[in-house]
Amino acid sequence: GNSVTQMEGPVTLSEEAFLTINCTYTATGYPSLFWYVQYPGEGLQLLLKATKADDKGSNKGFEATYRKETTSFHLEKGSVQVSDSAVYFCALSQGGKLIFGQGTELSVKP
Amino acid sequence: KAGVTQTPRYLIKTRGQQVTLSCSPISGHRSVSWYQQTPGQGLQFLFEYFSETQRNKGNFPGRFSGRQFSNSRSEMNVSTLELGDSALYLCASSLGTDRTDTQYFGPGTRLTVL
Secondary structure, three states, X not given: OOEEEEOOOOEEEEOOOOEEEOEEEEOOOOOOEEEEEEXXXXXXXXXXXXXXXXXXXXXXXXXXXXXXXXXXXXXXXXXXXXXXXXEEEEEEEEOOEEEEXXXXXXXXXX | OOOOEEEOOEEEEOOOOOEEEEEEOOOXXXXXXXXXXXXXXXXXXXXXXXXXXXXXXXXXXXXXEEEEOOOOOEEEEEOOOOHHHOEEEEEEEEOOOOOOOOOEEOOOEEEEEO
């Protein structure tokens, strides 16, 4: 079946460091891919999405490119801030439902 | 535009009881999906409703049920609660008409079963 695998956390970075969170997927067909972020005590917020191969999603300095050849959707940001500390979830859509990775906790220190 | 709202935000129940959670989607959205989030299992899909019909179902026991009303508001019910049902229950709404649709999440209902 379809699945999503993310790199394990927690990831701890210093402010202004470069961020990469790896995400790979297994899917039949052509799913849409998403990154969601969850701050403590809150629900999920959409960070970015891509709906077809080679699409690049971007928002608030975060980027991810839909790579069909490597079945990947890695999240990147050039310079993280303390306010980016949160849990990040990679997900794919399958027939109206989202399948999530296990989440990667990011902690950014000043 | 108002976001997805969920009520109540927190619930404490005891084993064997039942509980009903409510979700109001974004105006114009006809699809509502429910997810369970636990530290051990992560985020798992429960079911999706579209135009008052269950369109998709996850791998949960029959104690978990839901429904959707004509105004797209949805409720989720869990009967005969077990300790393992303690979780954050998230509701998400979308237009529901295309595979590229984005699901927008509410803040969740935190259920604690004692």
